[in-house]
Amino acid sequence: MCRISGSFIPKNADKLDIPAIGIRMRDVLAYGGPDDAGEYMDDQVYLGHRRLSIIDLTDAGHQPMHFKECVIVFNGEIYNYKEVSNELKLKGYHFDTHSDTEVILKAFDCWSYACVDKFRGMFAFALWNVKTKKLLLCRDRVGVKPLYWYLKDGVFLFASELKSFHQFPTFNQEIDDEAVSLYLQKGYIPSPYSIYKHAKKLTPGSFLEIDEALNIKNWKYWNVNEVKVDENILLSDEQVIAKAEDIIKESCDLRMVADVPVGVFLSGGIDSSLVTALLQKNSTEKIKTFTVGFEDQNFDESSHAKQVANYLGTEHEELICTENDFLRVIDLLPEMYDEPFGDSSAIPTFLVSEMAKKQVTVALSAEGGDEVFAGYDRYRLTKKVYDKLQYCPLAIREFMAKNLVKLNPKSIEHVSGFLLKQQLKGLEWRIPKIANVLTANSVFDFYERSSSNVPFNLLSSFHQVDATHLEAERLSTGKESFYSSLGKIDVVNYLEGDILTKVDRATMRVALEGREPLLDHKIIEFGLSLPDHYKVRNGKAKWVLRELLYQYIPKELVDRPKQGFSIPVKEWLQLNLKDFIDELLEDTAFLKLFKFDQSELKRIVHSFYGPKAVVNPYLMWSLYSLYRWYLKWEKV
Numbered sequence: 028m029c030r031i032s033g034s035f036i037p038k039n040a041d042k043l044d045i046p047a048i049g050i051r052m053r054d055v056l057a058y059g060g061p062d063d064a065g066e067y068m069d070d071q072v073y074l075g076h077r078r079l080s081i082i083d084l085t086d087a088g089h090q091p092m093h094f095k096e097c098v099i100v101f102n103g104e105i106y107n108y109k110e111v112s113n114e115l116k117l118k119g120y121h122f123d124t125h126s127d128t129e130v131i132l133k134a135f136d137c138w139s140y141a142c143v144d145k146f147r148g149m150f151a152f153a154l155w156n157v158k159t160k161k162l163l164l165c166r167d168r169v170g171v172k173p174l175y176w177y178l179k180d181g182v183f184l185f186a187s188e189l190k191s192f193h194q195f196p197t198f199n200q201e202i203d204d205e206a207v208s209l210y211l212q213k214g215y216i217p218s219p220y221s222i223y224k225h226a227k228k229l230t231p232g233s234f235l236e237i238d239e240a241l242n243i244k245n246w247k248y249w250n251v252n253e254v255k256v257d258e259n260i261l262l263s264d265e266q267v268i269a270k271a272e273d274i275i276k277e278s279c280d281l282r283m284v285a286d287v288p289v290g291v292f293l294s295g296g297i298d299s300s301l302v303t304a305l306l307q308k309n310s311t312e313k314i315k316t317f318t319v320g321f322e323d324q325n326f327d328e329s330s331h332a333k334q335v336a337n338y339l340g341t342e343h344e345e346l347i348c349t350e351n352d353f354l355r356v357i358d359l360l361p362e363m364y365d366e367p368f369g370d371s372s373a374i375p376t377f378l379v380s381e382m383a384k385k386q387v388t389v390a391l392s393a394e395g396g397d398e399v400f401a402g403y404d405r406y407r408l409t410k411k412v413y414d415k416l417q418y419c420p421l422a423i424r425e426f427m428a429k430n431l432v433k434l435n436p437k438s439i440e441h442v443s444g445f446l447l448k449q450q451l452k453g454l455e456w457r458i459p460k461i462a463n464v465l466t467a468n469s470v471f472d473f474y475e476r477s478s479s480n481v482p483f484n485l486l487s488s489f490h491q492v493d494a495t496h497l498e499a500e501r502l503s504t505g506k507e508s509f510y511s512s513l514g515k516i517d518v519v520n521y522l523e524g525d526i527l528t529k530v531d532r533a534t535m536r537v538a539l540e541g542r543e544p545l546l547d548h549k550i551i552e553f554g555l556s557l558p559d560h561y562k563v564r565n566g567k568a569k570w571v572l573r574e575l576l577y578q579y580i581p582k583e584l585v586d587r588p589k590q591g592f593s594i595p596v597k598e599w600l601q602l603n604l605k606d607f608i609d610e611l612l613e614d615t616a617f618l619k620l621f622k623f624d625q626s627e628l629k630r631i632v633h634s635f636y637g638p639k640a641v642v643n644p645y646l647m648w649s650l651y652s653l654y655r656w657y658l659k660w661e662k663v
Contacts (some may be wrong), residue, residue, distance in 0.1 A: 029090070030056035030535070031100040031174075032186035033153055034195070035075040035162065035241065039181075043196065049073040051194040054186060059535035067091040067098050072155050072162060073241055076100040079538050081285050081389060087124035094132040096158040101128045102187055103172045104542070105151035105500050106281035111145050111155055131141060140234060143248055147281060147547055151229075154186055161238040168249045168548045169395075170218065170231030170523035173344050173531055179225040183241055188532075190365040192226060193660070199225050200661065207367075207621055207653075208495040211486055212479045214369030216648045217524040222366040222656075231523055245387055249548065251518045254555045256508040267561055268574050270553070275575075276305050278547040279391070285540075287388035290315035292379055295331030297402070302544055304579035306391070313342040319379040321595070334584050340525055346382050348375055353599060359653065361659035363532050368656075369480075369649030370525050371596045384537040394526050395545035398517040399554035400569040401510035401562035410509055412464075413473045416485040421466065428462035460643065462486070474513060478521075480646040489627040492519065494626035510562045511555045518551070543555055597644035601636065604651055611654040620661065621653070 032052040036045055049066060051073030057064070060077025063086075067074040076090040081104065091098050108127035111134055116122070121131045131152060135140035136377040149171035154163045165184055166174045177184040177192055179199045184192055192198045206220040218228040229235055255488065262270065279302055283289055291306065293299045293316040307314045307658035320329025329345045336343035346352075356374045366371065383390045397403050416424070463482035467473035474546075476482070483494045495586050527543075534541035554562075557571065576585060600608070611617055612632060618625050632650075635642040 028098075029079055029102045030059040030077040030187040031075065031102045031151065031153060032056065032191040033072060033100065033162075033184070035183040035237065035239070036071055036073060037181045045073055048195055049075050052184075052186060052191040052618050053077060053166055053452060055190050055194055058538060059187070061252050061538050063089060065090050065100075065153070067093075067100075069157065071160060073274055074098060074100045074153060074155060077094075079388075079535075079540060081287055081540055085124075088126040088128065089402060090128060092128050093124070093133060095136060096131070096156055097132060097135065098155045098157065099128060099132050101131060101150065101152040102174075103148060103152075103167065104284075104540070105130060105146050105148040105150060106284055107145075107147045109284075114145070115247070140248065140362065147278075147549070149542070149546075151187065158576065162237050164229055164237075164483075166229045166231055166233055167233045169251070169518060169527070169546050169551065170228075171527055171531070171543060171546060173528070174229040175221060175226055176229055176235060177223075178241065178243070181241065183237060189221065189226060189364055190362075191222070192223075197499070201225065202620060204622065205491045205495040208486070208490060208492050210367050210369065210480055210653070211490060211646065211649055212494070213519075213521070213524070214480055214645055215525040215528065216366060217520045231519075246274060251515050251551065251555070254511070254515070254552050256511050257556045258558055260558060267557070267571055271571050272305075272575050272578075274547075274550055274553055275301070275544065276309075276569070278544040278550055279305050281547070282391055282542040282544045285389050288315070289389040289391065290317060290383050291341075292316075292383070292389035292390055292392040293318050293332045293336060293341070294393075295328050295333075295585070296334050296393075297576055298396035298545060299332075299570055300335045300580055300585055301396075301576045302391060302393045303335070304576065307339045307341055313340060316341040316343045316384045317379050317390070318343070318345045319375045319382070320345060322347060322349060322373075329489040331584070331587070335580060338580060338584060344382065344386075346378055348378055349598075351558075352378060354603065357655075359536070361655045363536050363658065364528070364656075366656065367649070367653045368528065368532075369645065369652045370529050371645075371648050373529050373533060376529050377536065380534045380539050380541070381537050384539045387539070389540045389542060390534065391542045391544055392530060393545055394530060394543045395518075395522065395551070396569060396572060398514045399545065399573050400557075401514060401559075402569045402572075403513075403517075404568075405474070406510055406513050407563060407568065409470065409474050409477060409513065413467070413470050416465070416467070416473070417470075421468070424465045428465040431458055431462045431465070434458065435569040457643075470509075471516075473588075474516065480643050480649060485631070489624045489631055491622040493622055508555075508557075508559050510559050511557075514555055520564050597646050600644060600647050600651065605636065607651060607654065608636075608647070611650065614654070620657070 029415055056077050060079045062080040063077045063078035074091050091100050105127040108130040112130045115133050115137060122129055134145055150167045151172040151174040152165050164174060173187050175186055176190055184195055186192060201224045201226040204218060204221060206216045206222050209220060210216050214220060218230045221228055233247050236244045250266060291303050291314055293303050303314060303316055318329050318332035333343060353374060356377050360373060367571045459482060464473060467476050483618055486494050513574055530541045561571045567573060612629050635647050
């Protein structure tokens with residue numbers, strides 16, 4: 028696990044101190060690679076590397092690393108590097124180190140671009156061929172490790188994080204209006220967009236090759252949309268569960284390969300409990316587990332994690348997040364996430380990473396289970412509601428939507444307590460969202476609207492840019508399993524743009540390597556190929572994972588409604604952050620840069636703080652995070 032950066036040296040390099048610039052680009056990422064630093068430079072490229080030593084802790088693992096005409100800088104881990112190296116040895120290759128970096132170099136020499144088909148892991152690397160004068164960038168299949176690139180006015184840059192680009196004197200910081208539109212809707216910026224118009228994220232599962240004339244070729248070597256559902260699966264339920272156990276256990280075991288201490292993030296949910304159970308079963312020592320909770324019991328899951336840890340016999344540690352923790356970490360976020368990032372669970376993710384780093388250097392987490400095995404409530408809601416909604420004429424749905432927003436949300440909340448025996452919460456901002464969803468014209472449109480923080484009509488009222496849709500081709504649901512279709516949408520967008528970004532920046536900020544065993548591509552291909560009844564059965568999500576987990580943990584420890592890793596956003600915005608919100612409303616430079624209509628934005632914000640808060644609190648958090656990012660990176 029490391030951080031990488033570099034550049035094609037521009038033709039006007041005589042006016043620039045490239046070595047000094049390269050070192051600044053590299054060392055601004057030093058917190059993610061505190062153990063070593065290296066560089067390579069010739070008359071055409073500069074490559075920089077910061078190292079966090081995980082495998083082969085000796086100087087032999089130093090980067091950049093050379094073999095024949097190729098030089099590489101690499102961020103990540105190839106978990107099956109020993110198996111690949113053994114295959115290469117049979118072909119006559121000799122190895123001087125125990126490093127997976129050397130394996131990548133020699134695998135590329137042997138199999139060229141097809142070498143990535145051999146790798147199981149998370150990776151982002153840049154490989155310079157001094158003979159062909161071509162620079163190759165590559166990113167892992169689902170985007171666990173980040174990689175940005177930039178091309179403008181004859182300057183090509185790449186780096187693990189955008190903050191490296193700020194060190195280059197001619198870096199153009201023009202804002203991408205489309206990216207801002209997507210950010211306000213989603214709370215994150217999906218690939219290939221970045222906040223800057225001329226900087227892009229390398230799409231997961233892709234190569235980018237650039238020659239000395241700065242001609243670019245970009246192609247995918249793996250595409251989740253190509254995973255097919257096996258509707259004619261011949262395995263029994265027991266055989267499917269056994270196959271899931273074998274493939275997940277193998278993935279977990281691979282991710283325990285390290286020359287440093289390893290632990291697990293344990294929330295007490297299905298996925299993290301399963302990962303912990305499989306690892307503890309085959310360990311002679313107690314696995315170290317970590318969780319974070321909240322003083323507010325409505326958001327606290329730490330007691331569930333502790334019960335699971337006690338049952339499995341792990342060495343468990345927990346941290347209860349207080350208001351002081353929140354206020355401390357919130358000031359770190361603009362530097363940690365160097366483009367706008369609106370997922371408030373970045374705060375507890377950083378806190379649990381900070382806690383774990385005191386005892387381990389590698390931490391396994393369980394991202395991916397919800398997307399691959401249909402764990403999100405919104406999947407089942409989409410299927411349940413849209414299956415009925417599509418038979419209702421659009422004119423009637425438009426009439427319903429128009430009148431729904433006229434209802435008093437407080438009265439509905441009160442009545443629901445009697446009629447449903449459970450009081451509905453947050454209707455003041457959910458009713459406008461429901462009204463917007465009612466007029467969806469396809470299941471894809473329904474899902475996009477239901478998972479957005481802001482209806483298009485509300486967004487266009489204060490953001491003076493045509494609201495941007497995600498690329499329809501990449502989000503096409505196709506004619507296949509309903510849950511696999513939605514899972515693919517989230518693997519491409521939400522998983523990479525939000526979840527993996529959150530975990531990568533939080534862990535690397537404290538020089539902790541995060542690993543995600545459920546995101547091994549073999550598990551993704553297996554899970555997404557399963558028909559729907561292996562994912563949702565009798566109203567229970569993630570059926571196959573649940574049935575497997577029940578073999579290790581009693582049902583009563585894990586059978587409960589999904590809660591998620593969230594914080595009391597609305598309460599903290601209204602109690603602690605109102606002054607910042609008021610400030611952004613009066614910052615004319617901020618409003619102009621992001622093309623916000625001041626009067627309309629004021630109306631929306633005042634509604635949030637008023638008695639009828641019709642604004643989604645996660646939109647407010649995204650606005651707040653955007654402003655804090657602006658103050659750090661854009662305001663002069």
